[in-house]
Amino acid sequence: MILSFPACFHYFSCKIGDFGIIDSRTCMNKIVAKTYFSESVVKLVVDAPRIAKSRRAGHFVIVRTGEKGERIPLTIADADMDQGTITLVIQKVGVTSARLCSLEAGDFITDVVGPLGKPTHIGKVGTVLASGGGVGVAPLLPIVEAFKKAGNKLITVLAARTKELIILEDQMRRHSDEVIIMTDDGSYGKKGLVTQGMEEVIAREKIDLAVTVGPAIMMKYASLLTGKYNIPTVASLNTLMMDGTGMCGACRVTVDGKTQFVCVDGPEFDAHKVDFDEMLLRLDAYKSAETEAYEKYLESHIKA
Amino acid sequence: MEDRKAYLKKEREQEWRVELRGKMKNRERTELDRVVMSEQDPGVRNRNFTEVNRGLTAEQAITEASRCLDCVNPTCITGCPVEINIPKFIKKIEAGEFMEAAKVLKETNTLPAVCGRVCPQEVQCEQACFYTQKLKKPAVAIGYLERFAADYEQQSGKISVPEILSRKGRRVASIGSGPAGLAFAGDMAKMGYDVTVFEALHEIGGVLKYGIPEFRLPNKIVDVEIDILKKMGVKFVTNFVVGKTATMKDLKQEGFEAFLVGSGAGLPNFMHIPGENYIGIYSSNEYLTRVNLMHAADPDYDTPMISGKKVAVIGGGNTAMDSVRTSKRLGADRSMIIYRRSIEEMPARVEEIKHAREEGIEFLNLHNPVEYFADDRGRVNRMRVQKMELGAPDASGRRRPIPIEGSEYEIDVDMVVVSVGVSPNPLIPGSMKQLDVTKWGTIHVDPDTMQTSIPEMFAGGDIVRGGATVILAMGDGRKAATAMDHYLNGN
Numbered sequence A: 001m002i003l004s005f006p007a008c009f010h011y012f013s014c015k016i017g018d019f020g021i022i023d024s025r026t027c028m029n030k031i032v033a034k035t036y037f038s039e040s041v042v043k044l045v046v047d048a049p050r051i052a053k054s055r056r057a058g059h060f061v062i063v064r065t066g067e068k069g070e071r072i073p074l075t076i077a078d079a080d081m082d083q084g085t086i087t088l089v090i091q092k093v094g095v096t097s098a099r100l101c102s103l104e105a106g107d108f109i110t111d112v113v114g115p116l117g118k119p120t121h122i123g124k125v126g127t128v129l130a131s132g133g134g135v136g137v138a139p140l141l142p143i144v145e146a147f148k149k150a151g152n153k154l155i156t157v158l159a160a161r162t163k164e165l166i167i168l169e170d171q172m173r174r175h176s177d178e179v180i181i182m183t184d185d186g187s188y189g190k191k192g193l194v195t196q197g198m199e200e201v202i203a204r205e206k207i208d209l210a211v212t213v214g215p216a217i218m219m220k221y222a223s224l225l226t227g228k229y230n231i232p233t234v235a236s237l238n239t240l241m242m243d244g245t246g247m248c249g250a251c252r253v254t255v256d257g258k259t260q261f262v263c264v265d266g267p268e269f270d271a272h273k274v275d276f277d278e279m280l281l282r283l284d285a286y287k288s289a290e291t292e293a294y295e296k297y298l299e300s301h302i303k304a
Numbered sequence B: 001m002e003d004r005k006a007y008l009k010k011e012r013e014q015e016w017r018v019e020l021r022g023k024m025k026n027r028e029r030t031e032l033d034r035v036v037m038s039e040q041d042p043g044v045r046n047r048n049f050t051e052v053n054r055g056l057t058a059e060q061a062i063t064e065a066s067r068c069l070d071c072v073n074p075t076c077i078t079g080c081p082v083e084i085n086i087p088k089f090i091k092k093i094e095a096g097e098f099m100e101a102a103k104v105l106k107e108t109n110t111l112p113a114v115c116g117r118v119c120p121q122e123v124q125c126e127q128a129c130f131y132t133q134k135l136k137k138p139a140v141a142i143g144y145l146e147r148f149a150a151d152y153e154q155q156s157g158k159i160s161v162p163e164i165l166s167r168k169g170r171r172v173a174s175i176g177s178g179p180a181g182l183a184f185a186g187d188m189a190k191m192g193y194d195v196t197v198f199e200a201l202h203e204i205g206g207v208l209k210y211g212i213p214e215f216r217l218p219n220k221i222v223d224v225e226i227d228i229l230k231k232m233g234v235k236f237v238t239n240f241v242v243g244k245t246a247t248m249k250d251l252k253q254e255g256f257e258a259f260l261v262g263s264g265a266g267l268p269n270f271m272h273i274p275g276e277n278y279i280g281i282y283s284s285n286e287y288l289t290r291v292n293l294m295h296a297a298d299p300d301y302d303t304p305m306i307s308g309k310k311v312a313v314i315g316g317g318n319t320a321m322d323s324v325r326t327s328k329r330l331g332a333d334r335s336m337i338i339y340r341r342s343i344e345e346m347p348a349r350v351e352e353i354k355h356a357r358e359e360g361i362e363f364l365n366l367h368n369p370v371e372y373f374a375d376d377r378g379r380v381n382r383m384r385v386q387k388m389e390l391g392a393p394d395a396s397g398r399r400r401p402i403p404i405e406g407s408e409y410e411i412d413v414d415m416v417v418v419s420v421g422v423s424p425n426p427l428i429p430g431s432m433k434q435l436d437v438t439k440w441g442t443i444h445v446d447p448d449t450m451q452t453s454i455p456e457m458f459a460g461g462d463i464v465r466g467g468a469t470v471i472l473a474m475g476d477g478r479k480a481a482t483a484m485d486h487y488l489n490g491n
């Protein structure tokens, strides 16, 4: 049987099951829609029917733009099997993300491969406290959605520096029983850090599971907090990657004293066992001393 | 076996070969010196990525070919994992019929231009050569001659596309585009199957592309072979991870009847010693992939990398040699091999070790790393090593290295490449519960057919053997193709 995906058919007159038209790039990876969440956060809906069909919450793809581009991981924020599309949310942080953000509907992404990683272990546990920071909110969305579908109560804390960086709020509200917004500058929701929002909830009711996705530094502190209250916690790690198939070890982290490869053993791990300090160092492997200094400044700001 | 012997005998009795043998006395032949391969000057080549070996001239090749005695009992063939008819192709060279020589190679070797460059001939055909065995003289340079004939064909522009038997309209797939997958695809296409090769990365070729560097195996040599496969109708799908992008079950539903798993030994091993995750410590897979596949050393490309000035490479295999020689080419002042046994035990090809030494690579043999240290930003800056001595032989027959108490000392480094072997890629085995795997994680196969515990699934190359060689992977791919054809025809 040959499967044909209407979306792909429609746009490029080629059937996905038909490997007769070969270079897989020619009939896939087309950007079908682009939306700005903020000046520096972009949502791309990409034609990738195979991936749309196979992906589960927690999966990611590796993307490369241009023949001279680097390979970077991006979590699949959403997928539409009927349309054969996946949704990626990208924050401009470096060369590659900036280039991706500059692509328009109708453009192609040179390479998209996936879905990679282990899917989130979804079950009915009771009350789930989800926390997402910055662009980490995008990968958190499918996880929240899946836990909600599995019959859990969902309380979601979204955090960002300032109002315009809070993304996907409506979608989160759709799948959460309660959404708490925290901004560093108090321009929206409550003023304070993600951990303050979380602690409020923990003080108020019993939490059975915490899920945290965001910058490593945020996950570190979220994890320290839940550790204090003995709440089982899952973190989705966003290390540097290259192949995404376990071949290189660029993505390695220490979990429970053992080296693990985030791309194949993760991306989700028991947050209380992750060596976040090592991960933070490794994330800065290619940062120049200058950008590092700037980030340090930002970090101290988060901790303060 | 007997058939094969009789065939070889008949071939040897052909008129042209008898005549050629009569042209020169064996004594004269054995008095010729083994050809010396022309190489780039070590002091120049350790600053560039151009191929080190420059190949033989036609004249050199003919002279070298005339050293071959065209033995009654050609032991060299038994030393070749794919049993190339070695005397025949060499005699074709001696006769000046280079295209014909290439044809002989291609009867059993799908990738002669590759194998002529990377096969460990000194432990295979050349080891079994009459010169080595009986005359105690340097063997006929079979590898150089193989490369010569294959390159001649590639450069002639008249490279032949193998004939395809009537198309069967039956679909089969290879998972992975390394030598196992490419050889399999070639044979199946010849038999008339509709072959698709799925590759996880964005480039075709497996280790031939992302692992072995340009100065040893130029990419264009591999691309010529891939182009021929394309001309034969083989389809390549990149960015496709079987087991993830689609499962084997999905592919079966789409009409694929049988599969070859040639997914390689993807997972790099680490030593699990303190400090191994500091910045600047790479697996050799990561280091070589950054340089070869992602072109990280070229400022025009986006992929970053650390370019070490004081580089330590841990290990003694081909991968370690490739890494250390790459680091030198990228401007290291000091590039060191740190290996826990002595040079005699090194698994790397003899030629690679020789080339490395000429290029100024330091060898710290009988040394083992015990710990790494870093600055406050987590960047490796020192390592602690321990000296070793050799004890009694272990299970592998090699003498076991034993640490010498109190011999530890420190070395300044700013980049380390860990090259201590790879483990089988668990992606495919992990996605198929019914598949029989060994305790090492390799896929279990019937050695005669390469068939796995799932009847329509065959496997070959590093995923079956752990880390092996190009020629063995290729041989597996061909064996699997023959067996798969039988299987699909109900035999």
Ligand SMILES: Cc1cc2nc3c(=O)[nH]c(=O)nc-3n(C[C@H](O)[C@H](O)[C@H](O)COP(=O)(O)OP(=O)(O)OC[C@H]3O[C@@H](n4cnc5c(N)ncnc54)[C@H](O)[C@@H]3O)c2cc1C
Residues within 6 Å of the ligand: B118, B119, B120, B175, B176, B177, B178, B179, B180, B181, B198, B199, B200, B201, B205, B206, B207, B208, B211, B212, B213, B240, B241, B242, B243, B262, B263, B264, B265, B266, B288, B318, B319, B320, B322, B349, B425, B427, B428, B460, B461, B462, B463, B467, B468, B469, B470, B471, B473
């Ligand atoms: C640096 C280096 C130097 C070497 N030097 C030599 C040498 O000089 N001589 C020699 O004989 N041997 C050498 N070897 C060993 C030799 O390269 C290997 O034995 C050989 O390449 C194995 O071939 P293979 O086809 O099994 O797999 P590979 O060449 O490893 O190819 C496997 C391919 O499958 C792909 N893949 C994996 N999983 C999937 C999946 N699920 N779906 C789709 N695709 C998938 C991988 O991305 C990869 O491209 C060297 C190896 C290295 C790393």
Ligand code: FES
Residues within 6 Å of the ligand: A240, A241, A242, A243, A244, A245, A246, A247, A248, A249, A250, A251, A252, A261, A262, A263, A264
């Ligand atoms: S990204 Fe290469 S092993 Fe994980």
